[in-house]
Amino acid sequence: MKRLGTDALKQSKTGENMTIGIVSYGAYIPRYRIKLEEIARLWGDDAEALKNGLMVDEKSVPDIDEDTATIAVEAARSAMARSEINPHRIGAVYTGSESHPYAVKPTSTIVAQAIGATPEMTAADFEFACKAGTAAVQACMGLVGSQMIDLGMAIGADVSQGAPSDALEYTAAAGGVACIIGRKEDELAAIIEATYSYTTDTPDFWRREGMPYPEHGGRFTGEPGYFKHVINGAKGLLKKLGTKPEDYDYAVFHQPNGKFPSKVAKMLGFTTPQIAPGLVVPKIGNTYSGSCLMGIAATLDEANPGDRIFATAFGSGAGADAFSITVTDKIKEIRNRAPKVSELIKNPIYIDYARYAKHKGKIRLG
Amino acid sequence: MSSVPRFWRNLASRYNLEGTHCKECGNYFYPPRNFCVNCRRSGQIEHYKFKGTGEIVTYTIIRTAAEGFERQAPYTLAIIKLDEGSIMTAQIVGDPEKMYIGMRVRSVFRKLGEGGERGMIYYGTKFVPAET
Numbered sequence A: 001m002k003r004l005g006t007d008a009l010k011q012s013k014t015g016e017n018m019t020i021g022i023v024s025y026g027a028y029i030p031r032y033r034i035k036l037e038e039i040a041r042l043w044g045d046d047a048e049a050l051k052n053g054l055m056v057d058e059k060s061v062p063d064i065d066e067d068t069a070t071i072a073v074e075a076a077r078s079a080m081a082r083s084e085i086n087p088h089r090i091g092a093v094y095t096g097s098e099s100h101p102y103a104v105k106p107t108s109t110i111v112a113q114a115i116g117a118t119p120e121m122t123a124a125d126f127e128f129a130c131k132a133g134t135a136a137v138q139a140c141m142g143l144v145g146s147q148m149i150d151l152g153m154a155i156g157a158d159v160s161q162g163a164p165s166d167a168l169e170y171t172a173a174a175g176g177v178a179c180i181i182g183r184k185e186d187e188l189a190a191i192i193e194a195t196y197s198y199t200t201d202t203p204d205f206w207r208r209e210g211m212p213y214p215e216h217g218g219r220f221t222g223e224p225g226y227f228k229h230v231i232n233g234a235k236g237l238l239k240k241l242g243t244k245p246e247d248y249d250y251a252v253f254h255q256p257n258g259k260f261p262s263k264v265a266k267m268l269g270f271t272t273p274q275i276a277p278g279l280v281v282p283k284i285g286n287t288y289s290g291s292c293l294m295g296i297a298a299t300l301d302e303a304n305p306g307d308r309i310f311a312t313a314f315g316s317g318a319g320a321d322a323f324s325i326t327v328t329d330k331i332k333e334i335r336n337r338a339p340k341v342s343e344l345i346k347n348p349i350y351i352d353y354a355r356y357a358k359h360k361g362k363i364r365l366g
Numbered sequence B: 001m002s003s004v005p006r007f008w009r010n011l012a013s014r015y016n017l018e019g020t021h022c023k024e025c026g027n028y029f030y031p032p033r034n035f036c037v038n039c040r041r042s043g044q045i046e047h048y049k050f051k052g053t054g055e056i057v058t059y060t061i062i063r064t065a066a067e068g069f070e071r072q073a074p075y076t077l078a079i080i081k082l083d084e085g086s087i088m089t090a091q092i093v094g095d096p097e098k099m100y101i102g103m104r105v106r107s108v109f110r111k112l113g114e115g116g117e118r119g120m121i122y123y124g125t126k127f128v129p130a131e132t
């Protein structure tokens, strides 16, 4: 395992002589779960075949009064609780989601108000399928790195919808993660050494304005969508940094199901133990904009100072954002101040399909 | 709930349990008061953000919900004594059958209701059982 000292890290920064990283992070997952057997029972599908094929056992379901804004706020408040920073230092709040509650009116203003960061700050919502949250992280890195702002908050949160009986219904879940991005070295719990993106116009998945459920190009969209972009994004960053998979202690890949990240990790040369701590999809499903960040959060919950994490997010449409992260001593000080991802996964409340349909608004009242 | 401007004015205190504290007598006020009823003119009021922890004083289960709340019924409406001493009314998230007087609760951020499909979505503070 190659270890980099602080001096070596300083030379591999994205900016010139500037260390940018994660000051704090917070995750939120709703308490409710539905097992895949329960969904399969309703549609007469083979539950065991689905569970093995998708490598997902159950998925999170938002409460009736939870949406992307409430999930983003809970994640943001956890990040604030971990860091104990003055909220007025946050100069930007960017929330990435494909399920913003309003078509016009930002989620990010709700979050900013709820953490007490308003009014001297900027805010906007991001959209890029499942990688809107990591796009927000990159935007914050740019603003923090250029010293336009002191700290930035980037969030990925979703309450994803799959049409009843569509394949997506088995994995579309709810959850969110917030990251506070900063540049003061003694405040960083993890240093982001570099980021690299790979983007093309690929119609693998979409949802038109006003439509409740997304459409997708069918079951064969994995190769031109997920695999092509994740592999090119990951390889691009490894090349940029001159690192190899074995230089990293952990790896996280966007997890729309358990199979894709496991397969892409193997194709790139990462091992099963490297992806294990961040592979949370079997117990919570695909949290879309929260997905890759949830894996990063779960890995930060367990990593030791000096550990390196390689992460690649994917968004349909399509693009990948890759990150190389090194954990600092600060992680031990902050991580116990808010619930860990493993704690959020514990104590689920299982619901049946009827209750699930009510929670997800599949039953339209009036 | 019916008036957007009224909700707007109280938004900060609904989102964050922002109230006031009298430095003179130590009393806490939610919703915020700018005048201490105990100390009158000698009161010294300061801004205070409540911790969001407390216990249920009493509660009722709402089975026939008002407009904008239909999907949430049945739900529990409770009088909560915050640890700082202030009393407030709020919805408790969770199984109504499992509520009891004296139950410890903590605040969460949830949707309070919405003005139909076209209207505003109202967000604010509810409570969940503190244990688990």
Ligand SMILES: [Zn+2]
Residues within 6 Å of the ligand: B022, B023, B024, B025, B026, B027, B036, B037, B038, B039, B040, B043, B044
């Ligand atoms: Zn007083």
